[in-house]
Amino acid sequence: MKPYDYLIVGAGLYGACFAHQAALKGKKCLVVDRRNHSGGNLYCRQVDGINVHQYGAHIFHTSNREVWAYVNSLVEFNRYTNSPIADYKGKFYNLPFNMNTFYQLWGVRTPREAMAKIEEQRAEMAGREPRNLEEQAISLVGRDIYEKLIKGYTEKQWGRACSELPAFIIKRLPVRLTFDNNYFNDTYQGIPIGGYNVMIDKMLAQADVRLEVDYLACKDELDALADTVVFTGMIDEYFGCRFGKLEYRTLRFETERLEEPNFQGNAVVNYTERTVPYTRIIEHKHFEFGTQPHTVVTREYPDEWKTGAEPYYPINDLRNDQLYKQYKALAGTEKNVIFGGRLAQYKYFDMHHIIGQVLQMKHEI
Numbered sequence: 001m002k003p004y005d006y007l008i009v010g011a012g013l014y015g016a017c018f019a020h021q022a023a024l025k026g027k028k029c030l031v032v033d034r035r036n037h038s039g040g041n042l043y044c045r046q047v048d049g050i051n052v053h054q055y056g057a058h059i060f061h062t063s064n065r066e067v068w069a070y071v072n073s074l075v076e077f078n079r080y081t082n083s084p085i086a087d088y089k090g091k092f093y094n095l096p097f098n099m100n101t102f103y104q105l106w107g108v109r110t111p112r113e114a115m116a117k118i119e120e121q122r123a124e125m126a127g128r129e130p131r132n133l134e135e136q137a138i139s140l141v142g143r144d145i146y147e148k149l150i151k152g153y154t155e156k157q158w159g160r161a162c163s164e165l166p167a168f169i170i171k172r173l174p175v176r177l178t179f180d181n182n183y184f185n186d187t188y189q190g191i192p193i194g195g196y197n198v199m200i201d202k203m204l205a206q207a208d209v210r211l212e213v214d215y216l217a218c219k220d221e222l223d224a225l226a227d228t229v230v231f232t233g234m235i236d237e238y239f240g241c242r243f244g245k246l247e248y249r250t251l252r253f254e255t256e257r258l259e260e261p262n263f264q265g266n267a268v269v270n271y272t273e274r275t276v277p278y279t280r281i282i283e284h285k286h287f288e289f290g291t292q293p294h295t296v297v298t299r300e301y302p303d304e305w306k307t308g309a310e311p312y313y314p315i316n317d318l319r320n321d322q323l324y325k326q327y328k329a330l331a332g333t334e335k336n337v338i339f340g341g342r343l344a345q346y347k348y349f350d351m352h353h354i355i356g357q358v359l360q361m362k363h364e365i
């Protein structure tokens with residue numbers, strides 16, 4: 001008899017949610033993580049009453065009722081709605097692309113006028129299938145918006161020319177002919193009251209959690225403790241990178257506390273010019289309608305990932321996707337190991353996707 005049913009490697013959202021579902025079935029879980037805290041990239045650090053999203057801003061949104069009911073059974077959500085603003089050469093534009101943006105760009109006042117302008121702008125792509133992100137953006141919203149609000153931001157974010165990036169990255173940006181600045185189309189949205197740590201702690205409440213444990217460095221010893229392993233780390237590392245390394249984009253964050261109550265009046269301001277080195281400034285208190293006399297802001301600088309840095313965005317180009325397929329095939333032959341989450345599945349998931357996946361698995365647990 002092994003002491004645990006599941007050894008869960010990684011205390012991020014996938015691992016924590018899995019541990020919670022397993023506990024509901026009466027299973028015993030040991031969760032290990034190499035960081036000194038749980039929560040993965042959802043983790044928030046408290047700075048004088050403000051929850052600072054230490055690994056980048058997380059905004060929960062979903063249209064899946066089961067997922068929404070589940071997260072609300074753990075923690076209450078506030079009414080935060082993401083409405084980022086884009087700064088291009090000192091002028092503000094609303095995001096996502098909607099009637100406010102079209103008015104700011106072209107002075108058009110009605111959906112009919114906006115549509116006519118967009119049609120004129122995207123005429124250069126007429127009848128052609130977009131082959132890359134640049135062409136996809138132009139066929140979606142035309143050259144003006146592409147040049148001002150997409151090109152610089154995307155090239156900073158991905159470190160590659162838009163003409164070399166896959167089109168799907170931009171497909172998820174909504175285009176609306178209403179004056180609606182809600183960044184997401186989903187039915188439900190918000191931030192957990194008290195921050196994400198409250199939700200993660202609830203998920204992990206019944207599990208044994210060991211932090212600062214490097215699973216791959218003591219694999220045999222840990223594997224011996226449980227019947228099944230749930231691995232949420234980097235899939236190439238699990239297999240000793242035998243086929244080569246998967247690539248990522250990483251982020252560097254510069255965070256500062258300011259002695260003023262309100263720095264930018266919005267949680268998210270994107271800087272879409274190529275020459276501004278960061279992609280956005282996050283003012284954390286606005287996610288929770290904070291009223292503190294001080295504030296905390298973070299500038300986000302995308303960078304090429306190297307071993308040892310945090311892997312944030314998988315780069316799903318041809319080379320990496322083929323490499324991932326090789327690892328995935330190998331993972332399929334690994335007995336009693338479940339590979340789950342962004343790093344093990346080499347795919348950028350939203351939080352609701354991860355929870356949806358784990359809830360789907362609950363019958364197998």
Ligand code: UDP
Pocket residue numbers: 086095149150151153154157169170173270272
């Ligand atoms: N994007 C852009 N301009 C913006 C914001 C986003 O061109 O002001 C593009 C960019 O290519 C980015 C993608 O949209 O990689 C997805 O952005 P989103 O903010 O949804 O991604 P996040 O990094 O927050 O997950």
